[in-house]
Amino acid sequence: DAKTTQPNSMESNEEEPVHLPCNHSTISGTDYIHWYRQLPSQGPEYVIHGLTSNVNNRMASLAIAEDRKSSTLILHRATLRDAAVYYCILRDGLKSGNTPLVFGKGTRLSVIA
Amino acid sequence: DAGVIQSPRHEVTEMGQEVTLRCKPISGHDYLFWYRQTMMRGLELLIYFNNNVPIDDSGMPEDRFSAKMPNASFSTLKIQPSEPRDSAVYFCASRKGGTGELFFGEGSRLTVL
Numbered sequence: 001d002a003k004t005t006q007p008n009s010m011e012s013n014e015e016e017p018v019h020l021p022c023n024h025s026t027i028s029g030t031d032y033i034h035w036y037r038q039l040p041s042q043g044p045e046y047v048i049h050g051l052t053s054n055v056n057n058r059m060a061s062l063a064i065a066e067d068r069k070s071s072t073l074i075l076h077r078a079t080l081r082d083a084a085v086y087y088c089i090l091r092d093g094l095k096s097g098n099t100p101l102v103f104g105k106g107t108r109l110s111v112i113a
Numbered sequence: 114d115a116g117v118i119q120s121p122r123h124e125v126t127e128m129g130q131e132v133t134l135r136c137k138p139i140s141g142h143d144y145l146f147w148y149r150q151t152m153m154r155g156l157e158l159l160i161y162f163n164n165n166v167p168i169d170d171s172g173m174p175e176d177r178f179s180a181k182m183p184n185a186s187f188s189t190l191k192i193q194p195s196e197p198r199d200s201a202v203y204f205c206a207s208r209k210g211g212t213g214e215l216f217f218g219e220g221s222r223l224t225v226l
Contacts, residue, residue, distance in 0.1 A: 032212075036215070038156075041219075042217075043117075043204045043206070043217025043219055044156070044204075044206075044215075044217050045217065046214040046215065046216075091212075100158050100169070103148075103155060104155070105155055106155075
């Protein structure tokens with residue numbers, strides 16, 4: 001599986017935008033980029049995913065570089081509830097079914113009031 | 114939907130005792146995953162099922178660990194005998210189809226003394 005690299009930790013002020021980077025230089029053409037986050041004392045939860053185009057949903061935006069070797073998860077206005085570990089994961093879209101998500105260390109986001 | 118339901122939420126046991134963790138996936142989901150999370154190793158995939166059939170158990174640490182899925186609405190992860198190094202949070206997750214979003218339970222925190 002292609003690997004992702006994320007910073008260990010980041011800090012943000014409340015109500016400011018947050019850009020969480022992810023490098024995936026060995027990404028293949030069929031790899032989807034998934035983001036999950038894990039709030040304290042909870043299981044991970046889905047945030048967003050994309051293939052080539054930028055994606056938006058109610059939680060966040062995903063900006064994917066043109067060469068797809070990096071991506072950025074954007075939280076438009078960080079709140080204290082966004083403090084979590086954010087995981088960037090690649091998943092091959094062609095291997096339907098037998099491709100469980102493999103979690104790395106992720107980025108621990110701290111939000112300061 | 115009730116989400117993925119795990120029990121017990123907390124378990125404290127003594128070394129050598131048998132531990133059984135339980136999971137009820139979301140109705141209609143055909144994939145079920147067991148993960149383990151520790152500070153040292155992060156979130157590790159132990160085993161996963163598709164339509165109640167184990168697909169990959171290569172993540173199961175050793176023969177002391179076993180998992181079953183007797184029907185579509187119930188799975189167990191058993192550790193016998195338990196050891197202190199098994200102390201971790203065990204998550205169950207389920208998914209509909211090969212590419213769907215993964216939904217996690219709240220986890221079972223196991224402490225083996």
